[in-house]
Amino acid sequence: MSSVEHDRSVLGAYALGALDPAEERAVHAHVSTCQECQRELAEFVDLRAALDQVPPEAFLDGPPDGGDLLLRNTLRRVRAEETPAPRRRGGLIAVAAAVVAAVALGGGIVIGRATAPEPATALPAGTISAEATDQTTGASMRVQVEPRAGWVWVNAFVDGVPAGEKCELVVVPREGDPLVAGSWVVSDKGAAEGLPLEGTALIPPGQVKEVRVDTLDGRTMVRVPL
Amino acid sequence: MASVAITGRRARRARQVPGEELVRSLYSEHGRSLLAYAIRLTNDRAAAEDVVQETLLRAWKHADDLRDNVGSVRGWLLTVARNIITDRARARAVRPTEVNQEIEAPAAQRDHADDVVNAMTVLGAMDRLSPDHRAVLVELYYRGRTVNETAAVLGIAPGTVKSRSYHAVRALRATLGQPGEVPR
Ligand SMILES: [Zn+2]
Numbered sequence: 001m002s003s004v005e006h007d008r009s010v011l012g013a014y015a016l017g018a019l020d021p022a023e024e025r026a027v028h029a030h031v032s033t034c035q036e037c038q039r040e041l042a043e044f045v046d047l048r049a050a051l052d053q054v055p056p057e058a059f060l061d062g063p064p065d066g067g068d069l070l071l072r073n074t075l076r077r078v079r080a081e082e083t084p085a086p087r088r089r090g091g092l093i094a095v096a097a098a099v100v101a102a103v104a105l106g107g108g109i110v111i112g113r114a115t116a117p118e119p120a121t122a123l124p125a126g127t128i129s130a131e132a133t134d135q136t137t138g139a140s141m142r143v144q145v146e147p148r149a150g151w152v153w154v155n156a157f158v159d160g161v162p163a164g165e166k167c168e169l170v171v172v173p174r175e176g177d178p179l180v181a182g183s184w185v186v187s188d189k190g191a192a193e194g195l196p197l198e199g200t201a202l203i204p205p206g207q208v209k210e211v212r213v214d215t216l217d218g219r220t221m222v223r224v225p226l
Numbered sequence: 227m228a229s230v231a232i233t234g235r236r237a238r239r240a241r242q243v244p245g246e247e248l249v250r251s252l253y254s255e256h257g258r259s260l261l262a263y264a265i266r267l268t269n270d271r272a273a274a275e276d277v278v279q280e281t282l283l284r285a286w287k288h289a290d291d292l293r294d295n296v297g298s299v300r301g302w303l304l305t306v307a308r309n310i311i312t313d314r315a316r317a318r319a320v321r322p323t324e325v326n327q328e329i330e331a332p333a334a335q336r337d338h339a340d341d342v343v344n345a346m347t348v349l350g351a352m353d354r355l356s357p358d359h360r361a362v363l364v365e366l367y368y369r370g371r372t373v374n375e376t377a378a379v380l381g382i383a384p385g386t387v388k389s390r391s392y393h394a395v396r397a398l399r400a401t402l403g404q405p406g407e408v409p410r
Contacts, residue, residue, distance in 0.1 A: 056368040
């Protein structure tokens, strides 16, 4: 076969290593004598390094073989993250008032009021009040549990929990599973000045054994027996 | 009874999850590519499927990032998948025998801190080629076919394969070699 004449259009395939061996030898023979081809080829060789960053799987299209179980599992995770399932049944109410101090997490708790007064003097009959300080964590809580028709309203004032802690207000019945009455992350202001909270729990009045502040990673900051 | 507590949850369940369509379409368009890539890197189908789930979940969470990304969506997804795999390998590096051989081999071949950007950039540049030129490049380079095989697969003359590959390579070179990006 005669040697290849100057034909730059073959340099692409040559640089990609796609010519058959005989043609590749011929092009090689020409390139070794042609500076113009050498210059262009040098750029193409650089390009190969860039092409090598892309894995060959990048050029497969469509869904995976074998049904859509993988898709369904993925969508389940999407929905789970979209709707964080409460671990326990618990009630939350957002307070319609000027709010400060706490950043509401997914569940929507309650949030301290800018004008939160000291506990009202006229509390509903059957309201139970208690407070406690945890000597280890230094956190303290003052809590009032007000009776409602089959459930309770919980007012709490939590102090001494460091900023950044993600907390939940846990209401523990004498029988059955604890309920989460709200969750929040402690702000700087909440850490410095304490944080008023309100929540609800579907526990019959008189059946509340204790109210706790737990962190989401499972540490109890303070426990108030009732 | 306790309507305050239940209402919110019921309402949220009934609502269509936003972004579910995004995940479905990413899966049907890129699922095969992602899974094949993850299987090669992990050598473990179950682990690879989990990587694909996690990748799509991140795409859903970072939909803005995905949309604004200058490279290709495919490149973004593959890059995220690889990062997940290497992060997990690193996290388990206390058990080197199990992980390092599989993972480190491909990583070592392309040991550039910026190849993440490059994979996305290169794919983005390839997306801007004409479909004809792109197809030739994919067959010749990524599928390892010869000029004649590619000609047969695409139903064109071998001479056309050569000229298209030349123009494809030049166009890519021009796109990727913007001034300042690839100093010579
Ligand atoms: Zn020449």
